[in-house]
Amino acid sequence: MDITKAVKEILRKNQRVISSIYFVACGGSLVDMYVADYFIKAESAKTFTGLYTANEFCHVPPKALGEQSVVVLCSHGGNTKETVEAGRLAKQRGAQTVGLTYNKDAELLNVSDYSFLYDWGADSEVRNNPMAISLDLTVSLIAETENYEHYNEFRQGMDIIDTVVNNAVKQVQKRTKNFADKYQNEEMFYILGSGPSFGHAYGFSICSLMEMQWLDSTAVHSGEFFHGPLENTDQNRNYLLLLSEGRTRPLDERVKSFLQQHAKNVEYVDAKELGLDLIPSEVIEFFNPILFYSVLSEYRYALSKVREHDLEARRYMGKVSY
Amino acid sequence: MDITKAVKEILRKNQRVISSIYFVACGGSLVDMYVADYFIKAESAKTFTGLYTANEFCHVPPKALGEQSVVVLCSHGGNTKETVEAGRLAKQRGAQTVGLTYNKDAELLNVSDYSFLYDWGADSEVRNNPMAISLDLTVSLIAETENYEHYNEFRQGMDIIDTVVNNAVKQVQKRTKNFADKYQNEEMFYILGSGPSFGHAYGFSICSLMEMQWLDSTAVHSGEFFHGPLENTDQNRNYLLLLSEGRTRPLDERVKSFLQQHAKNVEYVDAKELGLDLIPSEVIEFFNPILFYSVLSEYRYALSKVREHDLEARRYMGKVSY
Incomplete structure (x- = not known):
């Protein structure tokens, strides 16, 4: 329709x-x-x-x-x-x-x-x-x-989001392979994000890692990180941080600054660096998750290849009743 | 006030x-x-x-x-x-x-x-x-x-919730020690719950385990469990399931039934068995989290004792700037 x-x-x-x-x-x-x-x-x-x-x-x-x-x-x-x-x-x-x-x-x-x-x-x-x-x-x-009041800018964003996403997907090809090589034997990942993108932090955790790779994971909101989760940060744990464009970016940058000091296994996925700023600033934040979904799909694909764990492999869904 | x-x-x-x-x-x-x-x-x-x-x-x-x-x-x-x-x-x-x-x-x-x-x-x-x-x-x-329309029942609930909680806290003393003994060397826990209690599944994960015990953890909504997280269920992973009283109980019971078949390290914390049903049925669900908070505090205390990791120990909060 x-x-x-x-x-x-x-x-x-x-x-x-x-x-x-x-x-x-x-x-x-x-x-x-x-x-x-x-x-x-x-x-x-x-x-x-x-x-x-x-x-x-x-x-x-x-x-x-x-x-x-x-x-x-x-x-x-x-x-x-x-x-x-x-x-x-x-x-x-x-x-x-x-x-x-x-x-x-x-x-x-x-x-x-x-x-x-x-x-x-x-x-x-x-x-x-x-x-x-x-x-x-x-x-x-x-x-x-x-x-x-920003409906026109929203329409402009919709008109160019495919171009932005296609460029970003090309841009991350090498880094997704590096990510997969580096983390192929890891079992637990912290996925961080804020604002409109927290949904995809959660989604990458439960769908891409738990469901499709049978790995452990947790999604933590960048704002909540400083009120509990930060305490188990160390040099051995693994983090993937989504840095959004828009009003909640300061929340993500605060996490970045902390992780740069106290962790070493961190993958930064930054909407700004990936070219989202082609979208008008008044509406840019609502386009973060559209970009992140496509880019994170490249990460999970690369991980599945190096781990030789097919993204479609299931042991319960469609196989046992529940 | x-x-x-x-x-x-x-x-x-x-x-x-x-x-x-x-x-x-x-x-x-x-x-x-x-x-x-x-x-x-x-x-x-x-x-x-x-x-x-x-x-x-x-x-x-x-x-x-x-x-x-x-x-x-x-x-x-x-x-x-x-x-x-x-x-x-x-x-x-x-x-x-x-x-x-x-x-x-x-x-x-x-x-x-x-x-x-x-x-x-x-x-x-x-x-x-x-x-x-x-x-x-x-x-x-x-x-x-x-x-x-159930404000009177809510007031009745408030009048007896302390009695319910005190009884439940006594009731779990032995099992919290058994839990702590069994899981003292584990590093990752899935915390499950639904409805009014999902907040405390999340809270136990980020505050009690991550912040106070420096352990890995994730909170999963009982309804969401079947749409991703179930796929990494196995006999080695650890689960704590909050079974709420009230309208969302069927969601928790569905998870229980699945875990009984496909996992072995599961702790069930059941509001019904812990006596919450003294509260009028029209409002009972809103009292689940009050019960669970106090009961889960006993679990974390027992775990901290056997792990010799003080609940007040911090390495970042109040010690470094962020």
């Missing part, structure tokens, strides 16, 4: 009043919507938001869920049981539902008022991935209901 | 309209307010909420922050720079501020319209700890503005 058309229809149905937008999914799909939730908190004065792992949404739906709500659901395969159930529940409460999936036969489509079949794979444009779609939809809705 | 008096005064000042309540702190103090944020999402139809690590709140304050907002700030020592700064910012925006601290000379008190000096230590009642105070204040505000 087309975003402009979906926005128009959503607004027509609820007489241009949206009281809340919820983002509901599991694992990597939830990560993809982190930035849309962040955008609303940062830029909307009138709209509730909430980011929910689907099974918790099903068991404890927000009290504010109702006819003026929009619920955005994402499931890559489209048949994640909890996410489909969340869509059913949202519709029962009168909310309008938006479903994002890669699978044209997905059950999710049966509970979605608006459906987006997104592109996937190495050749697809990042502006057509579920992260960009859910963010674009959200920004477009808020722009219509609250007159968001 | 007295909660009833604070509620009355807050409502008088903003003509009984609260559009948002934000909870802002760092590390362990942030963890303590997780349940109040959860309560609003679950039980309020009219109030925005947000749980912010203080430095992110300072750099990216919510757009909805304003005169109809209440900002609850917590800092144990009372001088956490980011938290004090967040209070200053909130006041500049016209919000009413509530400060919780243990320190009667705290800077936080200078930016707090309402101040709570809480009790601390082994002899203090849990109903006077910052978690119970911030929850009670929140529930009382929502009860006044939205007619929360």
Whole structure:
């Protein structure tokens, strides 16, 4: 479906009043919507938001869920049981539902008022991935209901993000191989980030490392690092720090300064150095995670190759019942 | 300060309209307010909420922050720079501020319209700890503005939570020692939980294990476990699962069932078995974290003893600048 058309229809149905937008999914799909939730908190004065792992949404739906709500659901395969159930529940409460999936036969489509079949794979444009779609939809809705002042700059960002990402992916080819060589025998990684990018710190931890490489990992918010996690910093532990562009950059730089003094195994992934500053400064922070997802995918691919652990290898998912 | 008096005064000042309540702190103090944020999402139809690590709140304050907002700030020592700064910012925006601290000379008190000096230590009642105070204040505000239907049951719960916790702490004395003996040489722990208790899964991970024991750890939401983290489950990894009472219990039980089949090093900390069901069922879930905090403190104390690693030992906090 087309975003402009979906926005128009959503607004027509609820007489241009949206009281809340919820983002509901599991694992990597939830990560993809982190930035849309962040955008609303940062830029909307009138709209509730909430980011929910689907099974918790099903068991404890927000009290504010109702006819003026929009619920955005994402499931890559489209048949994640909890996410489909969340869509059913949202519709029962009168909310309008938006479903994002890669699978044209997905059950999710049966509970979605608006459906987006997104592109996937190495050749697809990042502006057509579920992260960009859910963010674009959200920004477009808020722009219509609250007159968001940087909507034009946001559109400029969307127009060039594919170029930025393609350049960055080329730029990191050598360093991802060095990273993989250096850390191939390590078992535990700290992944740090802030603001719109914390979702991908978490995502790299649970999806790329735990799920796809069977490694131990933890995600720590750059702001929280100084209130607990810093105490076990030493020369043997391994860190990957996402340095975002935008308002939360000072949080990441504070971590960088600390790690430069007290750790030696640190990989810095810096949106500024990777060319994100082609995006207008008023909206740049919302594009960090789109860049980081693609770049981190190169890191995990390189690691999988040198470790000879296929990214698709699973021992429980699709193999045992749970 | 007295909660009833604070509620009355807050409502008088903003003509009984609260559009948002934000909870802002760092590390362990942030963890303590997780349940109040959860309560609003679950039980309020009219109030925005947000749980912010203080430095992110300072750099990216919510757009909805304003005169109809209440900002609850917590800092144990009372001088956490980011938290004090967040209070200053909130006041500049016209919000009413509530400060919780243990320190009667705290800077936080200078930016707090309402101040709570809480009790601390082994002899203090849990109903006077910052978690119970911030929850009670929140529930009382929502009860006044939205007619929360289980307020009487909540009060009953508050009246007996100290008895429940005292019994549970006695009940776990032997098992915490067994836990400490069994896991004393382990270096990495997965901490799992859901709903109102996820804050304490995270808190045990970053404060009790990383900060106070210099161990590796990660917190995983029970609902998210099946969408990534489960894949590295094996007979050698270590898990501590919080089983909550209330609506999210099925999420925790699903994890239990999986771990019983695929792991062997698992500690189950079950609110039901620890006697939380003395609390009225309509409100029981909001009391899980109050119980878990006290019980998990026994676990960490036992671990610190057998590992001969003092809970107060620090190598960076208060020793180096950052």
